[in-house]
Amino acid sequence: MADVAEKAGVSRALVSIVFRNQAGAGQETRERVLRVADEIGYRPDSAARLLARGRSRTLGVMFTVQQTFHTDLITGIYPEAERLGYDVLLSGATRGRSEVKAVEALLSHRCEAVILLGPDAESAYLDELGQRTVAVSVSRRVPQARVDFVHTAEGKGVRQAMDHLVELGHRRIVHIDGGRGPGSAERRRAYRAAMRRHGLEAEARVIPGHHTEESGIETGRLLLAERDGGQPLPTAVLAGNDRCAMGLLMALTRAGVDVPRDLSVVGYDDSHLSHLMPIGLTTVRQDAALMAEHAVRFAVERLEKGELEPREAVLDPKLVVRGTSGPVLKEPGPA
Amino acid sequence: MADVAEKAGVSRALVSIVFRNQAGAGQETRERVLRVADEIGYRPDSAARLLARGRSRTLGVMFTVQQTFHTDLITGIYPEAERLGYDVLLSGATRGRSEVKAVEALLSHRCEAVILLGPDAESAYLDELGQRTVAVSVSRRVPQARVDFVHTAEGKGVRQAMDHLVELGHRRIVHIDGGRGPGSAERRRAYRAAMRRHGLEAEARVIPGHHTEESGIETGRLLLAERDGGQPLPTAVLAGNDRCAMGLLMALTRAGVDVPRDLSVVGYDDSHLSHLMPIGLTTVRQDAALMAEHAVRFAVERLEKGELEPREAVLDPKLVVRGTSGPVLKEPGPA
DNA sequence: TACTCGAACTAGAGCGCGCTAGTAGCGCGC
DNA sequence: GCGCGCTACTAGCGCGCTCTAGTTCGAGTA
Numbered sequence A, B: 001m002a003d004v005a006e007k008a009g010v011s012r013a014l015v016s017i018v019f020r021n022q023a024g025a026g027q028e029t030r031e032r033v034l035r036v037a038d039e040i041g042y043r044p045d046s047a048a049r050l051l052a053r054g055r056s057r058t059l060g061v062m063f064t065v066q067q068t069f070h071t072d073l074i075t076g077i078y079p080e081a082e083r084l085g086y087d088v089l090l091s092g093a094t095r096g097r098s099e100v101k102a103v104e105a106l107l108s109h110r111c112e113a114v115i116l117l118g119p120d121a122e123s124a125y126l127d128e129l130g131q132r133t134v135a136v137s138v139s140r141r142v143p144q145a146r147v148d149f150v151h152t153a154e155g156k157g158v159r160q161a162m163d164h165l166v167e168l169g170h171r172r173i174v175h176i177d178g179g180r181g182p183g184s185a186e187r188r189r190a191y192r193a194a195m196r197r198h199g200l201e202a203e204a205r206v207i208p209g210h211h212t213e214e215s216g217i218e219t220g221r222l223l224l225a226e227r228d229g230g231q232p233l234p235t236a237v238l239a240g241n242d243r244c245a246m247g248l249l250m251a252l253t254r255a256g257v258d259v260p261r262d263l264s265v266v267g268y269d270d271s272h273l274s275h276l277m278p279i280g281l282t283t284v285r286q287d288a289a290l291m292a293e294h295a296v297r298f299a300v301e302r303l304e305k306g307e308l309e310p311r312e313a314v315l316d317p318k319l320v321v322r323g324t325s326g327p328v329l330k331e332p333g334p335a
Numbered sequence C: 001t002a003c004t005c006g007a008a009c010t011a012g013a014g015c016g017c018g019c020t021a022g023t024a025g026c027g028c029g030c
Numbered sequence D: 001g002c003g004c005g006c007t008a009c010t011a012g013c014g015c016g017c018t019c020t021a022g023t024t025c026g027a028g029t030a
Helices: A002-008 A012-019 A027-040 A046-053 A068-083 A099-108 A123-132 A154-167 A184-197 A213-228 A242-254 A288-304 B002-008 B012-019 B027-040 B046-053 B068-083 B099-108 B123-132 B154-167 B184-197 B213-228 B242-254 B288-304
Strands: A058-064 A087-093 A113-117 A134-138 A148-152 A173-176 A205-207 A236-238 A264-269 A282-285 A312-315 A318-320 B058-064 B087-093 B113-117 B134-138 B148-152 B173-176 B205-207 B236-238 B264-269 B282-285 B312-315 B318-320
Touching (some): A002 A012, A002 A027, A012 A027, A046 B046, A058 A068, A058 A099, A068 A113, A068 A242, A068 A288, A068 B087, A087 B068, A087 B087, A099 A123, A099 B087, A113 A288, A123 A134, A134 A288, A148 A154, A148 A288, A154 A184, A154 A236, A154 A282, A154 A318, A173 A184, A184 A205, A242 A264, A242 B242, B002 B012, B002 B027, B012 B027, B058 B068, B058 B099, B058 B288, B068 B087, B099 B113, B099 B123, B148 B288, B154 B236, B154 B264, B154 B282, B154 B318, B173 B184, B173 B213, B213 B242, B242 B264, B288 B312
Parallel strands (some): A058 A087, A058 A113, A113 A134, A134 A148, A264 A282, B058 B113, B148 B312, B173 B205, B236 B264, B264 B282
Antiparallel strands (some): B282 B318
16 A cells, blocks of 8 residues: 555555545546556455454355355345445355354454354354344344344245145145244244145145255155055145255156146245246245345444344245146046 | 453463464463453454454355355365365355456455356456466366466366267267356367267267256257257267256256156266256266365465465366166167 | 573564544635 | 635554564573
C-alpha cells in the first residue's frame, strides 16, 4: 500500500480512500491510484483491513459437501451477500470433518455470522453457537436455540403432494422419510395427517430412510423384494427428498417398473437434479434462491440492527408436477 | 489479551506464548493464563494473529458448485491439509460468480496458495495467477503457466476403457466429449487413437458435449432420434464423465433401451454417483483422495521449500467394470 | 566466590490497514 | 480584505497479535 502511495505520489490514506470507494478523492487521482495498484499487483489485505476496522463483513456458510440442494442454496447466497456488501466463506462438512469442526473454522476466520445449511448437529451446540454469534439455520428447526430459521412450510408441501396423488386415484401411498434429517419430522407428520384426512389411515406406511440416493435405491430393492414375495407394490411413493427419489427411480426403472404407469414418485426440494430426468421429477419445490436470500438478510439485519430477536421465515412450497406422477391404472387384484 | 495478561499477572508476550503452545513458559503460569482466559472468554483473534505473523497457513480451494467430482476432491483435501497444519477456505464458482471472482475472494482472504479444481478460466489468467501466488491446477492442464498440475493419465484411462469395450465385441463405439472441460481434449485424442489402433477408424464418432447430466440426456435424445430415423444405435458409448453418463443412461433406459444388453455405457471419474445405480456404472476411476493429497502437498511444498519449479503429478486411472458394460449381442443387420 | 547457562519472563517494534483530526488551496459573498 | 465552506489531501495513532532482543534469576561448575 505504501508502494502504491509513493508511486502514485499520494499518501497512504488516499489510497485507502480510493480502495474503499469513499468520497474525498479526485476523479483523476482515483484513476491514477487504481492504475498504479494494478501495475504493482496490489490488493488490499483483508486481515489488516478487518483488524483496523474491527469488522470483517464476512458471512460463513456451513454446508454438507454432497447435498445437491445445498449447492443450490449456495448459488443463491453469493449474490445476495454481495449485494449487501458482505463476503462469503464456505466450509464443508464431510465424512471425516464434523459440522462442529466446519463451523469452528468459520468462526476462527472471523465470520461475523454463520449460516448453517441443514445442520445436523445437536441442538445444545446450536444454541450455544447462537449465544456466541449470529447464526441462521436453514431447513432445520431448532426450537429452543437462539438462531434464525428459514424453511419452507413442510406440511403445506406434503399436503399438496398428497392431494395431488389422491386426486390421481392413489391410495397405497408410501412415504420414505429422511430420518433425523432437516425437515423430515415435519414431512413425516404431514404425511400421516394427510393419509388420515383422506381416510387412508390403514394404508399409511413410513419406510425409514435418509436424504441420499443410496436410501432410495435400498427402498426400491425392499419394495421389489416385497413384490416378489407376493405383496403388491404401492401405487405411489413420496420420497424424503429428490436424491432419495432419484435413487428409487433408478432402482425401479432398472427392474422394469414403468414410472409413472406402474408407480408414481414424488420428490422434495426441486434441486437441479429434478429437471434432469427426461420425464422430469414431480416434486415439491423449495425456492432455494429465496431461502438463501432470507438467510443472508436475517444474518445481516441481526448484525446491523443490534440485538434483534431471532426470527423465522416460512416460505411457501409449491408442487411441481412433472413426469413421474400419473393416474393409477386399474388396481390389480390381490396378489 | 491485555486483560488476560493483567489478570494473570504476566506480560502480553507470555500470554501469546501460552496460546501458541510455545516453549518458554512455566507449567504453573501456563495453567493460570489458560484459566484466566477461559474465565474472561478470551479467544485469540486470528485476523491480528495472521497480520502479525505474516503467514496465514491457509489454502484456498476454488471449485465449481455443481460438479460432484469436485466434492469428492474436497472431501480429500480437508484431512491432508489438516495433517500438514493448514486451514482450508472454499470458494465456489457458480452461474453468477465467475472463477476469477471466486479466486480473488480467496486471495483477498490471505490464502497462501490456491488449488483450482478443474479450472475453466483462460490460461493467461492462470499463468498470471501462478506468477502472483502458488497455484495448483487439478485436472486441467495449462501448458505454459507457472502452476502445479495434478491429473490422471487420461490417455491410459480411455485406452483401458476402449480395450474393455472392444474385447466385449463392440465396434460402433461413440464418444461424447466434454467440450473444453478439463481433460476433455486428452480423452478425445485418446479415443481417436484407440479407435485407430483397433482398426475402427471408420466407426469413430465424437459427439460434442459437456460434463453435465443435461449433456448426456441431450445426446441420448439425439441417438434415439437417429435410431428412429433408421440409423442403428451405437453399441457402446464412452461418456465425457460420470454425470454425462448418468444423463445418457436416464434418457436411454427411459426409452426402453436395455443397458448393457442393447448398449454399453462407460463413464469417467468414478464420482460417488457411480456406485448409485443398482447395476453400477462402468467407469474410469480417478482416485479423488489421492489427487487431493497430491494437490495439497504440492501447494505446501512450494510454500515451504521456497522457489520450487512447478511440478506435475500423473496418477494412474483404473477401469472399474460394473454393470453398464456388457458383450455385444448379435449385430442387427443393416437397418 | 565468580562465572556461565538456561529457563522464565518482558519491552517494544511492527504487521497493513482504517479513521479521526487536521491542513492546504480555492472560490464565494459581503 | 476577510471569513466561510468546500474539496482534496495528509499525519499518525491504534486495531490485537507475533517476534526479536533483551533482562532476571536461580542452579550448576570450577
